[in-house]
Amino acid sequence: xxxxxxxxxxxxxxxxxxxxxxxxxxxxxxxxxxxxxxxxxxxxxxxxxxxxxxxxxxxxxxxxxxxxxxxxxxxxxxxxxxxxxxxxxxxxxxxxxxxxxxxxxxxxxxxxxxxxxxxxxxxxxxxxxxxxxxxxxxxxxxxxxxxxxxxxxxxxxxxxxxxxxxxxxxxxxxxxxxxxxxxxxxxxxxxxxxxxxxxxxxxxxxxxxxxxxxxxxxxxxxxxxxxxxxxxxxxxxxxxxxxxxxxxxxxxxxxxxxxxxxxxxxxxxxxxxxxxxxxxxxxxxxxxxxxxxxxxxxxxxxxxxxxxxxxxxxxxxxxxxxxxxxxxxxxxxxxxxxxxxxxxxxxxxxxxxxxxxxxxxxxxxxxxxxxxxxxxxxxxxxxxxxxxxxxxxxxxxxxxxxxxxxxxxxxxxxxxxxxxxxxxxxxxxxxxxxxxxxxxxxxxxxxxxxxxxxxxxxxxxxxxxxxxxxxxxxxxxxxxxxxxxxxxxxxxxx
Amino acid sequence: xxxxxxxxxxxxxxxxxxxxxxxxxxxxxxxxxxxxxxxxxxxxxxxxxxxxxxxxxxxxxxxxxxxxxxxxxxxxxxxxxxxxxxxxxxxxxxxxxxxxxxxxxxxxxxxxxxxxxxxxxxxxxxxxxxxxxxxxxxxxxxxxxxxxx
Numbered sequence: 001x002x003x004x005x006x007x008x009x010x011x012x013x014x015x016x017x018x019x020x021x022x023x024x025x026x027x028x029x030x031x032x033x034x035x036x037x038x039x040x041x042x043x044x045x046x047x048x049x050x051x052x053x054x055x056x057x058x059x060x061x062x063x064x065x066x067x068x069x070x071x072x073x074x075x076x077x078x079x080x081x082x083x084x085x086x087x088x089x090x091x092x093x094x095x096x097x098x099x100x101x102x103x104x105x106x107x108x109x110x111x112x113x114x115x116x117x118x119x120x121x122x123x124x125x126x127x128x129x130x131x132x133x134x135x136x137x138x139x140x141x142x143x144x145x146x147x148x149x150x151x152x153x154x155x156x157x158x159x160x161x162x163x164x165x166x167x168x169x170x171x172x173x174x175x176x177x178x179x180x181x182x183x184x185x186x187x188x189x190x191x192x193x194x195x196x197x198x199x200x201x202x203x204x205x206x207x208x209x210x211x212x213x214x215x216x217x218x219x220x221x222x223x224x225x226x227x228x229x230x231x232x233x234x235x236x237x238x239x240x241x242x243x244x245x246x247x248x249x250x251x252x253x254x255x256x257x258x259x260x261x262x263x264x265x266x267x268x269x270x271x272x273x274x275x276x277x278x279x280x281x282x283x284x285x286x287x288x289x290x291x292x293x294x295x296x297x298x299x300x301x302x303x304x305x306x307x308x309x310x311x312x313x314x315x316x317x318x319x320x321x322x323x324x325x326x327x328x329x330x331x332x333x334x335x336x337x338x339x340x341x342x343x344x345x346x347x348x349x350x351x352x353x354x355x356x357x358x359x360x361x362x363x364x365x366x367x368x369x370x371x372x373x374x375x376x377x378x379x380x381x382x383x384x385x386x387x388x389x390x391x392x393x394x395x396x397x398x399x400x401x402x403x404x405x406x407x408x409x410x411x412x413x414x415x416x417x418x419x420x421x422x423x424x425x426x427x428x429x430x431x432x433x434x435x436x437x438x439x440x441x442x443x444x445x446x447x448x449x450x451x452x453x454x455x456x457x458x459x460x461x462x463x464x465x466x467x468x469x470x471x472x473x474x475x476x477x478x479x480x481x482x483x484x485x486x487x488x489x490x491x492x493x494x
Numbered sequence: 495x496x497x498x499x500x501x502x503x504x505x506x507x508x509x510x511x512x513x514x515x516x517x518x519x520x521x522x523x524x525x526x527x528x529x530x531x532x533x534x535x536x537x538x539x540x541x542x543x544x545x546x547x548x549x550x551x552x553x554x555x556x557x558x559x560x561x562x563x564x565x566x567x568x569x570x571x572x573x574x575x576x577x578x579x580x581x582x583x584x585x586x587x588x589x590x591x592x593x594x595x596x597x598x599x600x601x602x603x604x605x606x607x608x609x610x611x612x613x614x615x616x617x618x619x620x621x622x623x624x625x626x627x628x629x630x631x632x633x634x635x636x637x638x639x640x641x642x643x
Contacts, residue, residue: 364553365552365553368552368553368555369552369553370552370637370638370639376643377643378629378632378643379633379639383633383639449551449552449553452552452553453550453637455552456552456636456637457636457637459636460636
């Protein structure tokens with residue numbers, strides 16, 4: 001059964017959750033339940049947003065790497081595609097298609113967009129103008145739209161209304177299949193996400209102008225709504241002190257229009273009351289580049305939970321919350337509930353070991369260990385490694401694998417620097433690499449040697465070799481070797 | 495096998511002298527050639543099995559292989575020397591012992607030189623056979639397949 005999961009990631013929080021989900025997919029996490037394709041759709045007018053561009057770049061790299069892996073079964077196993085790729089059936093990677101375009105938001109101010117400026121002070125239009133002034137402050141009206149809605153959902157709800165008339169949305173309708181599902185990620189305390197969520201839902205459940213609207217109307221829809229989980233270093237145009245109040249008002253609205261009317265099958269709530277972490281103040285644009293947060297990864301887990309339970313979603317709205325086992329500000333795998341620990345421990349530890357190896361361990365084995373040699377004399381070609389010096393010097397390795405791994409390490413590092421701290425790993429060197437999991441000290445040699453041995457044992461394994469798809473051997477080899485090394489030492493929670 | 499190994503030492507290395515026939519007869523009749531032969535066949539075999547299939551060290555370089563070869567040759571040298579010494583000088587062959595004890599026969603000096611000759615011959619053979627083993631065994635090795643080259 002072939003299924004697609006459409007993930008609508010709205011605003012900055014949505015984008016960062018998508019980033020966390022992509023990292024989990026890269027680590028080998030899969031949606032399961034027949035969802036073979038995930039289609040992320042970012043809705044954010046703030047096209048220059050640092051978080052948005054970072055996530056789009058991560059998605060691009062994910063696709064480029066995955067396209068170069070033959071039948072990935074561990075790392076990068078989950079297929080991610082854009083709607084454009086499905087409609088025109090092309091393997092070409094273009095990260096711009098992950099984002100739905102909003103028209104006339106690049107150069108306009110809000111008053112230009114709604115035509116406020118074109119209303120005259122004439123007696124016939126002055127009432128209209130004053131009515132608009134009742135709904136929007138002068139600052140709202142003067143706002144440039146290219147940096148989002150700066151925490152003003154009353155603006156967002158107007159702009160985002162055009163979204164359903166866009167070409168992108170039409171393509172979404174055209175590609176929607178019988179068993180497909182939808183998931184929406186938004187924050188309730190900001191502007192874009194808070195406004196976009198009910199709007200999207202309303203269209204999914206009631207817009208008859210979308211192709212396949214009958215399928216979409218009855219499709220399983222899940223969503224995660226973020227309650228405040230960070231504050232800002234300054235309170236200016238965007239004021240973190242209003243986050244909680246705005247969240248309360250929005251929840252009340254959601255309760256009346258979404259939850260009570262069973263517009264959504266499963267709604268996840270997540271937040272961190274009394275949060276102490278502060279993000280650098282930015283209204284949007286390139287400067288908005290929030291540090292990755294544990295709660296964003298927890299949001300990604302909600303998506304997986306939704307997929308897992310897709311066959312038993314109730315018709316009435318089910319509310320779910322996320323919690324951890326131990327109330328701590330320094331979270332590691334053992335602080336999570338056992339199901340989440342099992343979901344995260346193996347993939348993240350394996351992928352982290354793999355990225356650390358390539359950073360700190362490769363120099364020792366390159367052109368020395370047989371798994372990095374392709375010029376061994378008097379042996380057949382199928383015993384030569386495809387991962388030789390040429391591969392590690394190739395543009396594909398350096399611009400794709402290394403770049404993605406840098407993003408992954410940055411993501412892990414940022415979660416460690418945020419509050420609550422998510423830090424399941426120890427800092428390692430090449431000599432104590434297997435002390436990677438916090439609180440676990442395996443017996444025996446702790447260096448990368450065990451990983452190199454496993455790589456050597458796997459080199460001539462036919463199932464990991466493919467000359468046409470360049471990254472096949474690296475990705476499949478490390479998927480297996482990290483698993484063997486870490487499992488043998490009981491470093492994974494399974 | 496006795497014949498085979500005996501021929502190698504006699505014909506290839508010229509370790510035979512009719513004047514000291516008793517020594518070679520003793521070696522032939524008591525399986526001495528087999529012991530000497532097996533030491534250059536089996537010791538490198540075991541050593542290279544260890545190197546290619548049991549040594550789990552992924553960073554092996556040519557110098558590791560060379561050291562291993564030298565070690566193998568050294569073991570063969572020592573073992574051969576010991577075997578030859580025991581077989582010739584420590585034998586319970588009455589006639590041979592009497593010949594060695596009789597200074598006028600020259601047996602003592604010749605017998606004393608033989609362990610070194612056999613040891614050197616076996617070392618060379620171990621080197622050659624070790625290299626051949628190496629080329630064969632590396633084909634099936636998972637970790638040291640790239641050695642010696």
